[in-house]
Amino acid sequence: MHLHAYDASGVETLAAEPCAAALRAVRAACPGLSRDLMRLGLIDVYRLRVNPVILGHGIPLFQGLEDKINLKLVNSKTFDSGVVALHYETQRAEK
Numbered sequence: 001m002h003l004h005a006y007d008a009s010g011v012e013t014l015a016a017e018p019c020a021a022a023l024r025a026v027r028a029a030c031p032g033l034s035r036d037l038m039r040l041g042l043i044d045v046y047r048l049r050v051n052p053v054i055l056g057h058g059i060p061l062f063q064g065l066e067d068k069i070n071l072k073l074v075n076s077k078t079f080d081s082g083v084v085a086l087h088y089e090t091q092r093a094e095k
Helices: 011-016 031-039
Strands: 045-050 071-078 084-090
Touching: none
Parallel strands: none
Antiparallel strands: 045 084, 071 084
């Protein structure tokens, strides 16, 4: 497995562009990119899968976030394998 370094320098620039709404549809499998998109409030939907395995190591997805992100559970599904799929929407403060 080859892991490539992630460079966060362009994420804030992208967030300021008119196309920022398009970023909300991007699947961010890279934990570093995911954290930056979360930090900038650019993720509307979280689809997480919890696998019934304890590894004891890895890159925490939510590590380093400074602000709390409120989520609303929209749906969940448990598969025969024990995997649980969770579908959340971001709850934003009314402006």
